[in-house]
Amino acid sequence: MATGHNAPQTRMLAHVVLVLLCAFALAPLYWMVTTSLKPLDEALQVPPTILPETASITTYIDIFLETMMARWILNSLFVATLSASGNVLFGALAGYALVRIRFRGRKVILMLVLASFMIPFEATFIANYVLINDLGWYNTYTALIVPWMAGAFAVFMFRQEFLGIPDDLFDSAYVDGSSEARAFWSIGLPLVRAAAVTVFLITFIWSWNALLWPLFVTADSELRVVQLGLVSFQTEGAVFVNMLMAAAVIGILPVGILFFIGQRFVIEGVTQGGIK
Amino acid sequence: MSVGSAPTRWRWRRSSRTSSLGTAILFLFPALLVIGVFHLYGTGRNIYLSLTDWTLAGAEFIGFTNYINLLQSGDFWNSVKVTFFFAFVVPVTVIVAIPVAYLLHYVIRKSYLYRLLLFVPFIVPTVATSLVWGLVFAPSPTGVVNAALNPFGIRRQGWILDSTGVVELVAGWFGATVPGWAEGPSIAMAILLLVRYWQMLGFTVLILYAGMTRIDPDLLDAARVDGASEPKILRRVVIPVLSPTILFVVVVSLVFALREFNTIFVLTLGGPARTTETLSMLMYRQFWGDNLFALGAATATALFLIILLVTWLQFRLSRRWVHYTAGTA
Numbered sequence: 001m002a003t004g005h006n007a008p009q010t011r012m013l014a015h016v017v018l019v020l021l022c023a024f025a026l027a028p029l030y031w032m033v034t035t036s037l038k039p040l041d042e043a044l045q046v047p048p049t050i051l052p053e054t055a056s057i058t059t060y061i062d063i064f065l066e067t068m069m070a071r072w073i074l075n076s077l078f079v080a081t082l083s084a085s086g087n088v089l090f091g092a093l094a095g096y097a098l099v100r101i102r103f104r105g106r107k108v109i110l111m112l113v114l115a116s117f118m119i120p121f122e123a124t125f126i127a128n129y130v131l132i133n134d135l136g137w138y139n140t141y142t143a144l145i146v147p148w149m150a151g152a153f154a155v156f157m158f159r160q161e162f163l164g165i166p167d168d169l170f171d172s173a174y175v176d177g178s179s180e181a182r183a184f185w186s187i188g189l190p191l192v193r194a195a196a197v198t199v200f201l202i203t204f205i206w207s208w209n210a211l212l213w214p215l216f217v218t219a220d221s222e223l224r225v226v227q228l229g230l231v232s233f234q235t236e237g238a239v240f241v242n243m244l245m246a247a248a249v250i251g252i253l254p255v256g257i258l259f260f261i262g263q264r265f266v267i268e269g270v271t272q273g274g275i276k
Numbered sequence: 277m278s279v280g281s282a283p284t285r286w287r288w289r290r291s292s293r294t295s296s297l298g299t300a301i302l303f304l305f306p307a308l309l310v311i312g313v314f315h316l317y318g319t320g321r322n323i324y325l326s327l328t329d330w331t332l333a334g335a336e337f338i339g340f341t342n343y344i345n346l347l348q349s350g351d352f353w354n355s356v357k358v359t360f361f362f363a364f365v366v367p368v369t370v371i372v373a374i375p376v377a378y379l380l381h382y383v384i385r386k387s388y389l390y391r392l393l394l395f396v397p398f399i400v401p402t403v404a405t406s407l408v409w410g411l412v413f414a415p416s417p418t419g420v421v422n423a424a425l426n427p428f429g430i431r432r433q434g435w436i437l438d439s440t441g442v443v444e445l446v447a448g449w450f451g452a453t454v455p456g457w458a459e460g461p462s463i464a465m466a467i468l469l470l471v472r473y474w475q476m477l478g479f480t481v482l483i484l485y486a487g488m489t490r491i492d493p494d495l496l497d498a499a500r501v502d503g504a505s506e507p508k509i510l511r512r513v514v515i516p517v518l519s520p521t522i523l524f525v526v527v528v529s530l531v532f533a534l535r536e537f538n539t540i541f542v543l544t545l546g547g548p549a550r551t552t553e554t555l556s557m558l559m560y561r562q563f564w565g566d567n568l569f570a571l572g573a574a575t576a577t578a579l580f581l582i583i584l585l586v587t588w589l590q591f592r593l594s595r596r597w598v599h600y601t602a603g604t605a
Binding site for chain 1: 308310322380390394474531542564577
């Protein structure tokens with residue numbers, strides 16, 4: 001049907017608009033990368049250079065030699081991996097139980113989980129900070145990880161996924177007389193692989209991007225996560241502009257790589273309510 | 277007949293395994309422990325703390341004193357104003373996002389790469405990107421915008437440190453002055469909004485695009501056969517059918533904006549002159565800067581109630597809207 005909406009000039013115009021918008025979306029990231037590659041005098045040049053005249057990665061080497069960036073990256077990887085794994089495992093277990101096992105109070109539990117979905121984290125931060133202190137977890141990895149090891153988002157994602165699986169698929173396990181744990185592990189979990197990847201990626205990104213909670217519960221620079229490290233560079237004025245940008249690039253890289261590998265899963269998660 | 281008998285068989289089979297309450301508890305325990313302690317109990321305890329005079333020394337129940345203090349403080353109302361301004365301007369992104377999503381879904385054939393690239397600002401850590409924006413609008417001579425404007429003889433500006441109202445600024449160009457209440461949002465706030473648009477555009481487009489994929493293409497073809505122009509189809513067919521999705525994305529970006537912390541923390545820290553001090557920044561300052569723990573808890577509760585109200589309104593509205601546009605999934 002050759003109608004106006006796909007006339008060549010209309011499409012051409014659409015491409016022009018979209019390319020401009022993408023340029024807007026990527027410009028700050030471009031600036032970040034190019035500045036990180038410039039030597040300091042060029043990074044401070046007025047007017048600034050669009051393309052680095054002398055590009056080198058020495059700034060990146062300096063970042064690792066002169067600051068604790070490597071440690072912070074490892075901290076973030078550790079914290080994000082554990083909290084994302086927790087969300088996958090505990091979310092899958094809970095989602096499975098809510099669908100496959102009949103028990104009294106199932107509706108109530110579902111309502112409670114739903115209610116927790118409505119609660120903004122900000123409403124709990126101060127109370128959780130006190131609790132963390134009471135437990136003696138202040139300034140530990142435990143404080144950074146445990147409160148984020150499960151959440152309503154993961155439970156819901158897995159519940160939805162298990163709801164879509166026909167009972168018949170579990171029959172073989174029941175006929176064998178195997179336990180619910182076995183049925184979950186050998187039949188249930190493999191069937192929700194896609195949801196597991198989505199939950200892992202989304203909760204990993206959340207954890208990686210978190211700032212307020214680590215700011216509340218850690219004090220030592222050894223325990224800083226990447227985002228906190230970046231902020232400390234800024235507030236303590238400890239590094240030069242090109243180094244700050246190199247640090248920012250490093251802070252983005254792991255999430256950027258994960259996003260490009262698992263883009264379809266991330267987009268799936270976000271459109272289904274996996275929201276920062 | 278087989279369709280009719282299926283549910284009974286299904287129910288029977290499930291009920292044959294209902295004895296497993298213990299298993300259910302085991303399966304649910306880890307998730308419920310975390311959600312129960314850190315979300316539900318945390319919320320309850322926060323409310324309790326806000327009703328005490330809690331300091332490091334201990335806590336005594338004092339009723340609504342913190343709330344009365346809060347309601348009487350100028351800082352709180354300033355933050356309410358700032359928060360609402362920030363939150364209610366951000367969803368305006370949909371005005372740009374709807375036509376963009378339309379281009380991506382209906383006009384060009386392969387739009388995946390565009391969607392991916394537009395989405396990048398939403399997914400990358402806000403702390404890192406806010407650092408770049410901070411550099412772009414830095415008040416120093418080497419700030420990117422200042423440096424770029426320098427050759428044109430424009431003197432350097434304060435940008436993120438500039439509390440001048442936007443209306444005040446424009447009036448100033450014409451040599452006019454405006455009263456305090458009409459100054460408008462500060463330049464710093466305008467920059468925050470720009471950064472927010474940048475972060476949210478791809479997300480908004482993506483959600484709207486997903487909504488469009490669920491619209492029956494016949495609906496549009498019918499309009500085209502009738503000779504309707506593209507803008508008219510967008511206005512008369514796509515937008516009405518898409519309204520539940522639009523409502524959803526507006527409310528979600530509203531709630532995000534109400535809660536936003538990272539961007540503001542990195543760019544302005546609530547300043548200059550508290551023109552960007554949202555409720556979450558106020559809570560942070562009370563708790564961390566001023567050691568007013570219980571007051572911070574009261575502010576957190578206020579923020580919680582505001583978000584709850586918005587979410588509840590969405591439920592009410594979406595029920596009605598979905599009713600009007602039955603058949604859109």
